[in-house]
Amino acid sequence: MNEPLLIIKNLSKSLKTSSHNIHILKNVSLKIQHQSNLAILGQSGSGKTTLARILVGLDKQNSGIISHISRNLNIQMVYQNPYESLTPHMTISELLQDHTTDIEEIHFYFDKLNLKSSILNSYPHELSGGEAQRIALMRALLLKPNLLICDEILSALDSMVQKQVLELLKETQRIKHFSVLWISHDLLVAQNFCDELAILNGGVIVETGEASELIQSPKHDYTKKLIHAMEWIIS
Numbered sequence: 001m002n003e004p005l006l007i008i009k010n011l012s013k014s015l016k017t018s019s020h021n022i023h024i025l026k027n028v029s030l031k032i033q034h035q036s037n038l039a040i041l042g043q044s045g046s047g048k049t050t051l052a053r054i055l056v057g058l059d060k061q062n063s064g065i066i067s068h069i070s071r072n073l074n075i076q077m078v079y080q081n082p083y084e085s086l087t088p089h090m091t092i093s094e095l096l097q098d099h100t101t102d103i104e105e106i107h108f109y110f111d112k113l114n115l116k117s118s119i120l121n122s123y124p125h126e127l128s129g130g131e132a133q134r135i136a137l138m139r140a141l142l143l144k145p146n147l148l149i150c151d152e153i154l155s156a157l158d159s160m161v162q163k164q165v166l167e168l169l170k171e172t173q174r175i176k177h178f179s180v181l182w183i184s185h186d187l188l189v190a191q192n193f194c195d196e197l198a199i200l201n202g203g204v205i206v207e208t209g210e211a212s213e214l215i216q217s218p219k220h221d222y223t224k225k226l227i228h229a230m231e232w233i234i235s
């Protein structure tokens with residue numbers, strides 16, 4: 001079904017410091033389609049996390065509109081820092097059972113994400129960054145979102161686990177039909193996992209388009225530089 005789930009129009013965000021205004025996002029407009037994957041690519045500090053935080057209501061824009069086209073839109077976010085969403089005084093088992101009573105479902109995700117059941121009795125600070133990231137992803141999926149925002153969720157994971165996470169996302173998407181807003185620096189993943197890309201530079205969307213087309217023939221100079229830099233890192 002190719003219709004928007006959510007439309008972002010002219011979103012701007014700035015912050016006042018004692019001496020000046022910082023413009024973090026400038027007139028960002030985007031559409032997130034039903035059952036599709038959109039990646040936002042941009043260098044560090046370009047405003048990716050700020051945009052995600054506004055979409056889940058953790059931050060507020062200064063101007064611009066976010067229209068939920070789909071009724072009952074359930075947006076869940078997996079944070080760049082997974083510990084942010086894991087209450088420190090709850091065990092992993094309690095944190096998961098807070099989101100589902102279906103123990104089978106928890107076992108399904110543990111198996112798919114290659115997690116040891118021994119961590120169920122641990123507290124978040126006792127987990128590695130990669131384990132915490134997978135638990136945070138599980139918790140978001142257990143709430144059955146129709147839009148999942150993934151903010152740099154692969155950076156703490158080794159390449160085998162990255163592959164397992166991407167396979168799980170693809171498999172659950174096939175069954176549960178949700179959209180993903182994928183925030184990343186990783187060109188390869190964005191190209192393989194996403195239908196569309198949006199390039200963010202200094203808070204401005206400079207280019208959007210179908211993933212492989214945009215990577216093969218970028219139009220904007222910044223996109224060309226970004227892709228060149230990413231390809232250099234891969235090679």
Ligand SMILES: Nc1ncnc2c1ncn2[C@@H]1O[C@H](COP(=O)(O)OP(=O)(O)OP(=O)(O)O)[C@@H](O)[C@H]1O
Pocket residue numbers: 015022024042043044045046047048049050051080
């Ligand atoms: N509370 C704040 N106070 C001051 N500056 C802020 C605040 N939040 C964000 N910024 C600034 O806004 C800009 C965008 O930050 P944001 O975290 O959205 O970037 P990002 O694209 O997610 O970067 P990264 O890839 O490093 O995660 C940065 O320059 C950041 O320093």
Ligand SMILES: [Mg+2]
Pocket residue numbers: 048049050080151
């Ligand atoms: Mg960020």
